[in-house]
Amino acid sequence: MSSLFDDQLPPSGAASDTATGSGAGAGEGVPLAERLRPRRLDDMVGQAAVVGEDGFLRRAIAEDRLPSLILWGPPGCGKTTLAEIVARTTKSRFVPFSAVTSGIKDVKQVMADAERFRKASSQRTVVFVDEIHRFNRAQQDAFLPYVESGAIVLIGATTENPSFEVVGALLSRCRVVVLEKLEDGDLGALLERALADDQRGLGEYDARLSDDASSAVLIHAGGDARRALNLLELVVVDAASRSGRGVTVEKADVERVAQRRVLLYDKSGEEHFNLISALHKSLRESDVDASIYWLVRMLESGEQPQYVARRMLRFAAEDVGLADPAAVRRALDAWAAYERLGSPEGDLMLVQLAIYLALAPKSNAAYVAHKAAKKVLAERPADPVPKSIRNAPTPLMETLGYGDGYVYAHDAEDGVGGIDCLPESLAGTRFYHPTDSGAEQRFKARVESIAELRSRARRRRTGES
Numbered sequence: 522m523s524s525l526f527d528d529q530l531p532p533s534g535a536a537s538d539t540a541t542g543s544g545a546g547a548g549e550g551v552p553l554a555e556r557l558r559p560r561r562l563d564d565m566v567g568q569a570a571v572v573g574e575d576g577f578l579r580r581a582i583a584e585d586r587l588p589s590l591i592l593w594g595p596p597g598c599g600k601t602t603l604a605e606i607v608a609r610t611t612k613s614r615f616v617p618f619s620a621v622t623s624g625i626k627d628v629k630q631v632m633a634d635a636e637r638f639r640k641a642s643s644q645r646t647v648v649f650v651d652e653i654h655r656f657n658r659a660q661q662d663a664f665l666p667y668v669e670s671g672a673i674v675l676i677g678a679t680t681e682n683p684s685f686e687v688v689g690a691l692l693s694r695c696r697v698v699v700l701e702k703l704e705d706g707d708l709g710a711l712l713e714r715a716l717a718d719d720q721r722g723l724g725e726y727d728a729r730l731s732d733d734a735s736s737a738v739l740i741h742a743g744g745d746a747r748r749a750l751n752l753l754e755l756v757v758v759d760a761a762s763r764s765g766r767g768v769t770v771e772k773a774d775v776e777r778v779a780q781r782r783v784l785l786y787d788k789s790g791e792e793h794f795n796l797i798s799a800l801h802k803s804l805r806e807s808d809v810d811a812s813i814y815w816l817v818r819m820l821e822s823g824e825q826p827q828y829v830a831r832r833m834l835r836f837a838a839e840d841v842g843l844a845d846p847a848a849v850r851r852a853l854d855a856w857a858a859y860e861r862l863g864s865p866e867g868d869l870m871l872v873q874l875a876i877y878l879a880l881a882p883k884s885n886a887a888y889v890a891h892k893a894a895k896k897v898l899a900e901r902p903a904d905p906v907p908k909s910i911r912n913a914p915t916p917l918m919e920t921l922g923y924g925d926g927y928v929y930a931h932d933a934e935d936g937v938g939g940i941d942c943l944p945e946s947l948a949g950t951r952f953y954h955p956t957d958s959g960a961e962q963r964f965k966a967r968v969e970s971i972a973e974l975r976s977r978a979r980r981r982r983t984g985e986s
Contacts, residue, residue, distance in 0.1 A: 594700030702744025882959025939978025
């Protein structure tokens with residue numbers, strides 16, 4: 522890690538020819554997305570709420586009162602670009618480094634340099650930390666005193682939800698800026714800019730995209746500017762190598778180069794939980810088409826099918842419940858069938874299961890009963906088992922009254938003995954409230970019938986009329 526004084530960007534307004542995209546050609550082998558990286562806020566597309574004319578960040582940069590920030594958004598939405606624009610337009614010094622390659626020693630070195638620089642020049646240092654979520658608690662905590670003292674302005678970039686990945690003390694001292702994935706209109710403008718730019722873009726090829734080709738690039742990009750521009754470069758160079766300058770790129774050219782769309786997905790991150798939540802809630806809403814979409818999207822994104830099968834088994838128990846007692850068996854069968862077939866053939870078994878669960882009658886009565894019983898156990902002392910339903914295998918236990926008053930239900934009229942099986946303090950408590958959905962309608966009628974039979978049996982035992 523270089524010292525703060527050894528690796529400085531030029532002051533605001535000075536010429537620069539770094540890898541941020543300045544200068545014609547921008548260096549051999551530099552990807553198009555890097556060459557075209559905006560150097561001013563006016564060059565950015567999208568994120569109007571943040572950097573538009575009324576955006577708070579534009580005003581903060583213009584007035585040189587930038588707070589510490591956590592830039593949260595998907596890949597290719599402009600997090601690094603914003604940080605580099607800050608470097609060019611504020612009066613602070615700028616030090617970038619990555620949480621992937623830096624350790625606590627690097628953090629402490631940068632902080633010490635920043636403190637010395639502030640004392641020597643009365644200027645703050647902007648420290649940009651890419652992928653800040655990869656820093657552990659100790660590394661993140663190392664920033665705290667310097668953020669508080671004003672020695673640094675911290676700009677952290679993350680694709681993960683900062684509520685989970687950034688320590689609370691640091692998060693409370695930063696403003697979270699949510700950046701959205703870019704809209705197709707914004708990406709389309711970037712593509713046109715790239716095709717027309719003779720110095721940093723692809724203007725030398727005099728290429729154009731057909732409407733279908735443009736749509737295909739946007740679909741493969743998925744709101745990611747970096748992916749869109751780099752795919753465009755590959756497609757144009759490939760097409761020009763075959764057809765020469767002035768080529769019109771068609772959809773088939775895009776599909777041949779892209780081969781397979783890569784969907785944004787992190788099996789341990791927020792997008793993982795967003796998608797499984799979407800599947801679960803679509804199933805619960807009985808929206809069969811949405812259920813199919815989210816399931817297939819997870820599978821196409823690389824999610825483990827076994828995980829999806831396990832979650833749908835859970836759904837069968839929690840949300841379908843006893844409204845369709847066969848649902849759990851169906852889920853187990855679909856899981857077992859997938860294990861025998863594997864992908865891609867076995868994926869159809871999971872799709873069939875999703876359809877079945879979405880269309881099944883729903884009841885969470887068993888789930889609610891489970892939670893209610895757990896709540897009682899958590900809030901109350903463990904009451905003793907009523908003596909009437911205790912086993913009495915020894916004479917001592919009989920002497921103590923174990924089993925007194927027990928009625929063998931099979932020998933009783935109506936098949937119930939009318940004895941109390943709950944502790945006395947919980948007598949009359951109901952945990953299970955069946956619904957009118959599916960098979961549970963029959964269970965509801967049975968619960969009510971049994972309640973009446975048990976009441977009648979009690980009256981017989983006590984001699985009441």
